[in-house]
Amino acid sequence: MLWTVGLCLLLGSSGMSHPLSSRGGNSGRNKLLLISFDGFRWDYDRDVDTPNLDAMARDGVKATYVTPAFLTITNPTHFTIITGRYIENHGVIHNMWFNTTTLEKKSYWQTQFVNEWWDNGSLPIWITAQRQGLKAGSLHFPGTASLYQGEKVGVGEVEPAVYDYSNETVWRGNVDKVMGSWFRDQDLDFVAMYFGEPDGAGHKFGPDSPQRKEMVKQVDRTVGYLRASAERHGIGERLNIIITADHGMSTVYRKNVNEIVLRKIPNFSFSDLAFHIVDYGPTGMLLPKEGRLDKVYNALKGAHPHLNVYKKEEMPSRLHFSKSERILPIVLWADPGYLINGYFPVQWNKGEHGFDNRGLDMKPFFRAVGPSFQKNLEVSPFETVNIYPLMCHLLGITPEPNDGQLNYTRQMLVPPTEGLIRPRIFIGLGAVGGFLILVFFVFMIHNVLKRQKTQERSETAEHEEDSTNIKQTSM
Numbered sequence: 001m002l003w004t005v006g007l008c009l010l011l012g013s014s015g016m017s018h019p020l021s022s023r024g025g026n027s028g029r030n031k032l033l034l035i036s037f038d039g040f041r042w043d044y045d046r047d048v049d050t051p052n053l054d055a056m057a058r059d060g061v062k063a064t065y066v067t068p069a070f071l072t073i074t075n076p077t078h079f080t081i082i083t084g085r086y087i088e089n090h091g092v093i094h095n096m097w098f099n100t101t102t103l104e105k106k107s108y109w110q111t112q113f114v115n116e117w118w119d120n121g122s123l124p125i126w127i128t129a130q131r132q133g134l135k136a137g138s139l140h141f142p143g144t145a146s147l148y149q150g151e152k153v154g155v156g157e158v159e160p161a162v163y164d165y166s167n168e169t170v171w172r173g174n175v176d177k178v179m180g181s182w183f184r185d186q187d188l189d190f191v192a193m194y195f196g197e198p199d200g201a202g203h204k205f206g207p208d209s210p211q212r213k214e215m216v217k218q219v220d221r222t223v224g225y226l227r228a229s230a231e232r233h234g235i236g237e238r239l240n241i242i243i244t245a246d247h248g249m250s251t252v253y254r255k256n257v258n259e260i261v262l263r264k265i266p267n268f269s270f271s272d273l274a275f276h277i278v279d280y281g282p283t284g285m286l287l288p289k290e291g292r293l294d295k296v297y298n299a300l301k302g303a304h305p306h307l308n309v310y311k312k313e314e315m316p317s318r319l320h321f322s323k324s325e326r327i328l329p330i331v332l333w334a335d336p337g338y339l340i341n342g343y344f345p346v347q348w349n350k351g352e353h354g355f356d357n358r359g360l361d362m363k364p365f366f367r368a369v370g371p372s373f374q375k376n377l378e379v380s381p382f383e384t385v386n387i388y389p390l391m392c393h394l395l396g397i398t399p400e401p402n403d404g405q406l407n408y409t410r411q412m413l414v415p416p417t418e419g420l421i422r423p424r425i426f427i428g429l430g431a432v433g434g435f436l437i438l439v440f441f442v443f444m445i446h447n448v449l450k451r452q453k454t455q456e457r458s459e460t461a462e463h464e465e466d467s468t469n470i471k472q473t474s475m
Ligand SMILES: *[C@@H]1O[C@H](CO)[C@@H](O)[C@H](O)[C@H]1NC(C)=O
Pocket: 098, 099, 100, 101, 102
């Protein structure tokens, strides 16, 4: 009987050791904060002093870099991070919503409010978390405003149309809001958070500029501030933090020789097109008029040594940018340094992204810290589709179908046997041992008393009471 009780205790205690249950806190699972610093290229910490990012790497995990989805632009690649799907599979194929019949286009910001654009068959992790009983929030993360199958993020904030994405005071206010109000007071389990820099500085001044370096210092200060804020709000012990970005940044060659201007290409004519998106960095998409696909394609293919031209269905499969019906029949992208201009060169940015995701300049950084992560570990590069299954694992939720694998990120985690099961088995064995010792003593005392009782048959009621008490204790 005693052994059965002991066994139950042991099994009970190891049965509770679900790898996702809390460590360092008593109230349930760990929380997860996903942060994107737009356009933070993987090597931006190499030419700037970044004490807080360095400390985070020592306390946690750092990937050499990660590979974003293609097209390497903001809305599509962010949606890959929170769905685990390649862009051709989630359908958010561009920063801009567009209609090839009416020729309408909506800006990055306006597109946030077009539900049909975002809700194209894939659910962001916050919807999946909510459906499985968790509480989620999103601050400025692309996709926040949209409904998905009629559902919205529980706590969401979309930036106003006119917004300074670079104000450090505002950043700190947002950090404290997420830590204090969202995580601590409202007890959210998951929050996605977006910062619009250093993308802005990288575009305007170029990735090698002093302004970009200053902005990386600001990001670094903010990372220090947010880890301190988590401590200050008493959630540091049970908060996992993932910090990454949507794409990198590449220097645009100075306007001198050999610019790509479609109008100047022999035999190419805009009058053969029904709809086009060009003058958008190094990428373009064309919808030729009925029957003119091959004419347009033949005119462009090979017309410029730094212009890549593909029919949609012939796209290199490694780019995963083909299957969506939203992708137009001809896809263009330029080699690093070049832009795709339509009639005239009208793009003035010194830095751009949108290039092939193989190029090192397009790779974002990746950092993670918290109770579930190893310390002082650098891991090999992986694709950003794999962040989603990692996040689902950390939250203990069942993922939607996706293109990632936990396999690529599992080595970052504290092995469950080290972190949880073994200590719990020790606790279990300790409990069983203690229980058996207690039972042994009670048994011995009981026997001694019983013997005394047998010897002195005429006993007082006091002694009866004592032995009864002892028996009760041993139950
Ligand atoms: C584009 O606009 C046309 C005309 O208003 C409409 O019939 C069509 O459904 C729209 N397509 C998309 C994808 O919004």
